[in-house]
Amino acid sequence: xxxxxxxxxxxxxxxxxxxxxxxxxxxxEIDEDGPMAYREFIASIGALAMxxxxxxxxxxxxxxxxxxxxxxxxFTTRELDVPEGADVRLTRADVRDVHAQMVEAAGGGTCGSSxxxxxxxxxxxxxxxxxxxxxxxx
Numbered sequence: 001x002x003x004x005x006x007x008x009x010x011x012x013x014x015x016x017x018x019x020x021x022x023x024x025x026x027x028x029e030i031d032e033d034g035p036m037a038y039r040e041f042i043a044s045i046g047a048l049a050m051x052x053x054x055x056x057x058x059x060x061x062x063x064x065x066x067x068x069x070x071x072x073x074x075f076t077t078r079e080l081d082v083p084e085g086a087d088v089r090l091t092r093a094d095v096r097d098v099h100a101q102m103v104e105a106a107g108g109g110t111c112g113s114s115x116x117x118x119x120x121x122x123x124x125x126x127x128x129x130x131x132x133x134x135x136x137x138x
Contacts, residue, residue, distance in 0.1 A: 003099070006041060020057065045070055046106025049098065052076035055088070071105045073098050 008025050009015055016022055032039060048070050050058075055074045059066070059081075066086035073089050074080065075098075082088045091098055 003103075004041075004045070006038075016053075016057075020053070022057070022061075042068070042070075047102035048072040049095075049102060050074055052078060052080060055080060059083070071102075073102060 007015065010024060017024065031037065048068060050072065052074060055072075055076070064083065066083040066088065068086075071087040071089065073091050075092070075095075076090055077092055080090055082090070
């Protein structure tokens with residue numbers, strides 16, 4: 001069983017701008033058949049985990065459609081609207097317990113969004129956000 005953490009960040013280590021925009025990411029030229037291509041990566045994943053902001057962004061920017069077939073755990077302290085028929089599980093549980101559930105749901109296969117192998121796609125753009133980042137600066 002392998003667990004992956006797959007994310008994109010700007011050169012300054014942020015995921016979104018202060019107004020929650022990912023426009024900087026989609027303005028980049030992306031090789032859909034390259035070694036870090038998302039489509040191939042996501043097809044190999046058996047279960048997903050994400051935070052509430054990521055879930056809301058996906059729903060807001062994909063016109064309310066849930067585009068994943070895999071079961072997904074959304075870490076949140078809030079009630080969120082889940083699309084009908086989507087295998088989305090809202091949770092406040094300890095990440096270790098959720099990870100065990102994800103591994104079981106993936107049939108012992110590959111899970112996304114916990115650390116085992118990290119795939120970080122960086123862009124030479126600066127998002128300049130003070131929110132939603134994982135800056136390596138101290």
